[in-house]
Amino acid sequence: xxxxxxxxxxxxxxxxxxxxxxxxxxxxxxxxxxxxxxxxxxxxxxxxxxxxxxxxxxxxxxxxxxxxxxxxxxxxxxxxxxxxxxxxxxxxxxxxxxxxxxxxxxxxxxxxxxxxxxxxxxxxxxxxxxxxxxxxxxxxxxxxxxxxxxxxxxxxxxxxxxxxxxxxxxxxxxxxxxxxxxxxxxxxxxxxxxxxxxxxxxxxxxxxxxxxxxxxxxxxxxxxxxxxxxxxxxxxxxxxxxxxxxxxxxxxxxxxxxxxxxxxxxxxxxxxxxxxxxxxxxxxxxxxxxxxxxxxxxxxxxxxxxxxxxxxxxxxxxxxxxxxxxxxxxxxxxxxxxxxxxxxxxxxxxxxxxxxxxxxxxxxxxxxxxxxxxxxxxxxxxxxxxxxxxxxxxxxxxxxxxxxxxxxxxxxxxxxxxxxxxxxxxxxxxxxxxxxxxxxxxxxxxxxxxxxxxxxxxxxxxxx
Numbered sequence: 001x002x003x004x005x006x007x008x009x010x011x012x013x014x015x016x017x018x019x020x021x022x023x024x025x026x027x028x029x030x031x032x033x034x035x036x037x038x039x040x041x042x043x044x045x046x047x048x049x050x051x052x053x054x055x056x057x058x059x060x061x062x063x064x065x066x067x068x069x070x071x072x073x074x075x076x077x078x079x080x081x082x083x084x085x086x087x088x089x090x091x092x093x094x095x096x097x098x099x100x101x102x103x104x105x106x107x108x109x110x111x112x113x114x115x116x117x118x119x120x121x122x123x124x125x126x127x128x129x130x131x132x133x134x135x136x137x138x139x140x141x142x143x144x145x146x147x148x149x150x151x152x153x154x155x156x157x158x159x160x161x162x163x164x165x166x167x168x169x170x171x172x173x174x175x176x177x178x179x180x181x182x183x184x185x186x187x188x189x190x191x192x193x194x195x196x197x198x199x200x201x202x203x204x205x206x207x208x209x210x211x212x213x214x215x216x217x218x219x220x221x222x223x224x225x226x227x228x229x230x231x232x233x234x235x236x237x238x239x240x241x242x243x244x245x246x247x248x249x250x251x252x253x254x255x256x257x258x259x260x261x262x263x264x265x266x267x268x269x270x271x272x273x274x275x276x277x278x279x280x281x282x283x284x285x286x287x288x289x290x291x292x293x294x295x296x297x298x299x300x301x302x303x304x305x306x307x308x309x310x311x312x313x314x315x316x317x318x319x320x321x322x323x324x325x326x327x328x329x330x331x332x333x334x335x336x337x338x339x340x341x342x343x344x345x346x347x348x349x350x351x352x353x354x355x356x357x358x359x360x361x362x363x364x365x366x367x368x369x370x371x372x373x374x375x376x377x378x379x380x381x382x383x384x385x386x387x388x389x390x391x392x393x394x395x396x397x398x399x400x401x402x403x404x405x406x407x408x409x410x411x412x413x414x415x416x417x418x419x420x421x422x423x424x425x426x427x428x429x430x431x432x433x434x435x436x437x438x439x440x441x442x443x444x445x446x447x448x449x450x451x452x453x454x455x456x457x458x459x460x461x462x463x464x
Contacts, residue, residue, distance in 0.1 A: 020086025111198025189214030248416030255322020338442025356426025
């Protein structure tokens with residue numbers, strides 16, 4: 001797949017790195033083809049296509065790491081970079097490398113229609129169909145924005161331990177936001193599905209049905225009153241509701257924070273960190289899912305990692321550097337990076353709370369009073385303390401076991417570890433939603449997910 005460097009040149013770069021007394025040397029080679037479109041009220045306002053190719057070289061000695069990269073992939077340039085990097089490593093002894101193993105090629109999903117094979121007009125037509133519907137749906141729909149991003153990316157990883165692996169994936173994601181306005185008030189309904197399938201995903205997606213639902217959500221929230229404030233039970237809808245677990249808990253289980261002692265879940269393996277009805281996984285092997293991959297950015301096979309089982313912490317998300325900082329922990333195949341300009345680090349893939357035994361309707365019926373957060377928005381999190389603050393995009397009051405009037409302006413305020421312990425109902429309607437997660441190694445595609453859950457008591461911020 002790659003002709004940027006020969007095996008012999010890769011081996012030479014690894015040897016150069018080890019001469020500087022590094023105990024580990026890695027060469028990461030990447031090629032990518034990327035395209036995107038942006039529409040505003042069905043007018044194309046942006047269109048981009050780009051090809052990216054580059055090489056990153058990482059050297060490590062203990063927990064010290066040096067990373068260099070370049071889009072000038074000539075061997076002479078990379079040789080000079082590697083020499084400079086090796087000078088910066090201060091190891092004790094010179095290490096030898098293992099011979100490169102046989103190249104292992106991975107592709108987690110083979111698309112029926114490669115998204116790169118279609119013209120941009122095909123994507124414009126697809127987005128305009130939904131945009132036309134939304135703009136005509138109601139006079140209060142004041143604006144519609146839509147976009148599509150699609151790519152075909154491949155990377156190869158070789159290191160001084162003989163690893164020689166490559167991974168390739170296509171990805172496609174589109175979004176559509178419907179804005180309803182009245183006076184100075186605006187509310188949004190949004191969809192943003194993504195996958196590692198090809199264009200066939202768009203052909204199969206019920207876009208008109210989902211667009212209508214987005215219009216109805218925006219209009220309903222436009223007429224909603226403000227949410228009350230105070231501690232109360234909160235039922236969180238499936239799908240994107242999992243963003244709270246991702247942000248407030250998932251990041252705190254990554255070696256990025258655990259390895260430097262800045263996580264609220266330090267030294268918690270084998271201990272209870274959640275309600276006994278909570279089980280959570282990070283599964284990079286889910287077929288066709290947005291956050292999936294077969295081999296990580298360090299050449300390690302991906303995993304279906306059990307994070308929490310019946311409330312007990314079972315695993316951390318660990319990369320190479322994390323394993324060095326955390327004696328006794330090995331890499332779990334979760335090292336990721338946005339592209340070759342970033343050194344890899346531990347990251348989530350498809351992270352979710354697993355199905356429980358409760359029927360979602362029964363969860364609502366069992367709640368005398370509280371908030372139903374049907375759709376979550378953005379927020380902020382401190383991984384050291386687990387404290388978070390998340391907006392509720394679509395909320396409703398629950399009264400006497402029934403979903404009643406819509407409310408807006410609600411936020412959920414709390415600590416991740418506390419919320420996990422207060423989950424007293426877990427539904428059986430697991431659903432995944434797509435997003436982009438930012439961290440030390442850039443932005444990577446991730447899934448969040450959960451069934452409908454209930455938190456018995458949490459602080460809700462509102463205006464009443």
